[in-house]
Amino acid sequence: xxxxxxxxxxMFVQEKEAVTLDCTYDTSDQSxxxxxxxxxxxxxxxxxxxxxxxxxxxxxxxxxxxxxxxARKSANLVISASQLGDSAMYFCAMREVNQAGTALIFxxxxxxxxxx
Amino acid sequence: GAVVSQHxxxxxxxxxxxxxxxxxxxxxxxTTMFWYRQFPKKSLMLMATSNEGSKATYEQGVxxxxxxxxxxxxxxxxLTVTSAHPEDSSFYICSARSVVRGSYEQYFGPGTRLTVT
Numbered sequence: 001x002x003x004x005x006x007x008x009x010x011m012f013v014q015e016k017e018a019v020t021l022d023c024t025y026d027t028s029d030q031s032x033x034x035x036x037x038x039x040x041x042x043x044x045x046x047x048x049x050x051x052x053x054x055x056x057x058x059x060x061x062x063x064x065x066x067x068x069x070x071a072r073k074s075a076n077l078v079i080s081a082s083q084l085g086d087s088a089m090y091f092c093a094m095r096e097v098n099q100a101g102t103a104l105i106f107x108x109x110x111x112x113x114x115x116x
Numbered sequence: 117g118a119v120v121s122q123h124x125x126x127x128x129x130x131x132x133x134x135x136x137x138x139x140x141x142x143x144x145x146x147t148t149m150f151w152y153r154q155f156p157k158k159s160l161m162l163m164a165t166s167n168e169g170s171k172a173t174y175e176q177g178v179x180x181x182x183x184x185x186x187x188x189x190x191x192x193x194x195l196t197v198t199s200a201h202p203e204d205s206s207f208y209i210c211s212a213r214s215v216v217r218g219s220y221e222q223y224f225g226p227g228t229r230l231t232v233t
Contacts, residue, residue: 024120106160
């Protein structure tokens with residue numbers, strides 16, 4: 001069963017506008033962590049933001065904020081004031097306990113295109 | 117921030133040969149390293165989790181004998197694709213986790229693009 005669901009294969013936004021990238025997750029653990037990564041065309045994975053399951057406040061990092069709704073099991077990424085350089089693929093990930101310890105499980109990703 | 121390097125960044129090899137990819141944590145000690153595989157415009161798929169000094173734990177469907185992982189030190193893990201075939205062509209990304217207590221953040225390498233001809 002898919003544990004991280006990103007339903008938007010692609011999103012388009014104009015410069016300076018805000019955009020929300022959706023992410024829902026499925027877990028029975030009480031303690032878990034949610035991450036967002038950005039992957040530009042170069043391929044590197046860039047860490048954006050982290051939300052712990054016990055964090056009461058939504059995480060924020062500069063123009064990035066995470067809209068964490070625990071009861072709905074959603075962790076949407078909000079990018080404010082979009083810039084051309086934000087065009088990239090965005091992955092939502094969840095920390096999961098596996099046989100070897102913990103690992104990150106990724107969603108399928110959302111391609112964001114920012115136009116001028 | 118923490119830095120993870122991968123070498124080589126790109127490699128082209130002939131079918132039937134083996135290729136070794138190195139993943140190094142440059143400024144921290146990593147007890148755990150992860151290997152991911154990514155097809156074009158697709159998600160990262162976890163292949164295996166490697167704990168220093170012990171055998172790697174492979175995800176279901178990943179062939180242990182084909183993808184050999186060695187994590188000999190706290191700063192180095194290697195992935196060897198043995199007897200590579202064109203279907204092994206992919207983008208391979210490693211990540212490393214710090215030993216700092218309570219830290220779950222993974223630091224990713226820049227990736228290695230493997231093309232098997």
